[in-house]
Amino acid sequence: MRVAVLGAGSWGTALGYALATKGYDVAMWDIDMPVLQSITAHENTRYLPGITLPSSMHGEPELKAALARAQLVVFAVPSQAMRSVGTQAAPLIRDKALLCSVTKGIEVDTLMTMSEVLQDVLPQRLHSRLTFLSGPSFAVEVAREFPTAVTIAGEDAEVTSQVQRAFHTPFLRPYVSDDVVGVEIAGCAKNVIAIACGAGDGLGYDANTRAATITRGLAEITRLAVARGANPLTLLGLAGVGDLVLTCSSVKSRNYRVGFGLGQGRRLDEVQAELGQVAEGVLNAKSVKALAERAGVEMPLCGMVYAVLYEGRDMADLRSFFAERPLKSEPEHHLGRWTRRFRRRGRRVAAGPATPDA
Numbered sequence: 001m002r003v004a005v006l007g008a009g010s011w012g013t014a015l016g017y018a019l020a021t022k023g024y025d026v027a028m029w030d031i032d033m034p035v036l037q038s039i040t041a042h043e044n045t046r047y048l049p050g051i052t053l054p055s056s057m058h059g060e061p062e063l064k065a066a067l068a069r070a071q072l073v074v075f076a077v078p079s080q081a082m083r084s085v086g087t088q089a090a091p092l093i094r095d096k097a098l099l100c101s102v103t104k105g106i107e108v109d110t111l112m113t114m115s116e117v118l119q120d121v122l123p124q125r126l127h128s129r130l131t132f133l134s135g136p137s138f139a140v141e142v143a144r145e146f147p148t149a150v151t152i153a154g155e156d157a158e159v160t161s162q163v164q165r166a167f168h169t170p171f172l173r174p175y176v177s178d179d180v181v182g183v184e185i186a187g188c189a190k191n192v193i194a195i196a197c198g199a200g201d202g203l204g205y206d207a208n209t210r211a212a213t214i215t216r217g218l219a220e221i222t223r224l225a226v227a228r229g230a231n232p233l234t235l236l237g238l239a240g241v242g243d244l245v246l247t248c249s250s251v252k253s254r255n256y257r258v259g260f261g262l263g264q265g266r267r268l269d270e271v272q273a274e275l276g277q278v279a280e281g282v283l284n285a286k287s288v289k290a291l292a293e294r295a296g297v298e299m300p301l302c303g304m305v306y307a308v309l310y311e312g313r314d315m316a317d318l319r320s321f322f323a324e325r326p327l328k329s330e331p332e333h334h335l336g337r338w339t340r341r342f343r344r345r346g347r348r349v350a351a352g353p354a355t356p357d358a
């Protein structure tokens with residue numbers, strides 16, 4: 001198979017690596033020429049230093065050349081660059097190509113998910129070819145071939161299953177889903193909660209605070225996703241709780257590290273400069289807040305992160321956040337209402353795992 005990966009940062013390179021281990025011919029495209037040159041020399045020295053890349057992977061500076069023969073196109077640029085990259089790629093993509101966005105985020109100016117952005121810029125003939133990969137997966141661990149499982153969501157079951165087979169390697173196990181909305185909202189909003197978790201640790205708190213933040217974070221992500229038509233069970237899968245737990249509990253997460261720095265009282269610009277890579281949760285705190293307001297759902301932890309990032313609130317307020325909010329009950333009664341509404345729409349809410357070998 002011939003593959004074009006658009007975006008040669010950590011994630012694009014790790015997935016390019018996985019695809020190239022299968023003998024696929026992988027062309028990596030990016031605006032960063034030194035990165036492409038280093039990939040052609042078999043190492044992405046900026047984003048994945050120390051990993052030897054397979055010889056079937058090379059840097060390709062021309063987008064047209066990268067896409068000319070591609071049977072699978074992987075969109076791996078940061079969310080705020082997706083519209084521009086999708087627009088440039090649109091006239092160059094072959095009719096029968098499989099498309100997979102692996103980006104986690106929402107366009108901040110329009111509040112569109114990546115599926116909405118790509119549908120906006122790609123011709124209609126390609127819409128059914130679109131799929132979305134998400135789930136608990138640090139790039140460096142994939143590139144080291146640590147066993148990893150992800151979710152690939154798409155509206156066309158046959159296309160989604162072809163993309164699943166393309167990404168399947170001995171160390172990368174993709175599951176399929178038809179819940180594009182759930183997978184996309186989960187992948188975006190977990191980054192904002194990861195900032196809160198990192199902040200708790202940066203403030204010197206530990207396991208109790210982290211578990212509370214993850215669990216209440218899951219509740220608010222679920223509220224937003226379900227309000228937008230997601231299957232609540234998606235939030236209990238790899239793209240939901242799986243990715244949330246991973247991102248909230250590891251220093252490998254860029255979003256967690258941003259939060260950790262803020263918790264220590266450091267400035268956002270200083271922490272981001274040190275990172276040198278995208279932490280989607282910083283801009284997506286804006287998108288998630290706006291989407292929550294639009295949907296009329298409460299997302300107090302995401303709101304707190306937004307206030308710290310953009311309104312000068314002190315991260316140390318995380319303590320008073322837990323202490324002073326009105327007391328509530330568990331489980332969430334309004335989720336029950338949404339679940340019933342969802343059932344009425346005839347979607348599979350209460351069904352078990354799709355495959356018996358899960």
Ligand SMILES: NC(=O)c1ccc[n+]([C@@H]2O[C@H](COP(=O)([O-])OP(=O)(O)OC[C@H]3O[C@@H](n4cnc5c(N)ncnc54)[C@H](O)[C@@H]3O)[C@@H](O)[C@H]2O)c1
Nearest residue numbers: 007008009010011012031032077081103104138139277278
């Ligand atoms: N790194 C991970 O472990 C990981 C895992 C899963 C998902 N993701 C998601 O993948 C997406 C990409 O993240 P990443 O980790 O690869 O980021 P990164 O910061 O490592 O790399 C981003 C790459 O995109 C390129 N880029 C930026 N704007 C561009 C443009 N307009 N045109 C072409 N290229 C452009 C940059 O030059 C860079 O090479 C994010 O949404 C992230 O949340 C990352």
Ligand SMILES: O=P(O)(O)OC[C@H](O)CO
Nearest residue numbers: 135136137138253254255
């Ligand atoms: O490093 P982060 O915080 O962008 O997280 C990377 C992936 O999304 C983890 O699944």
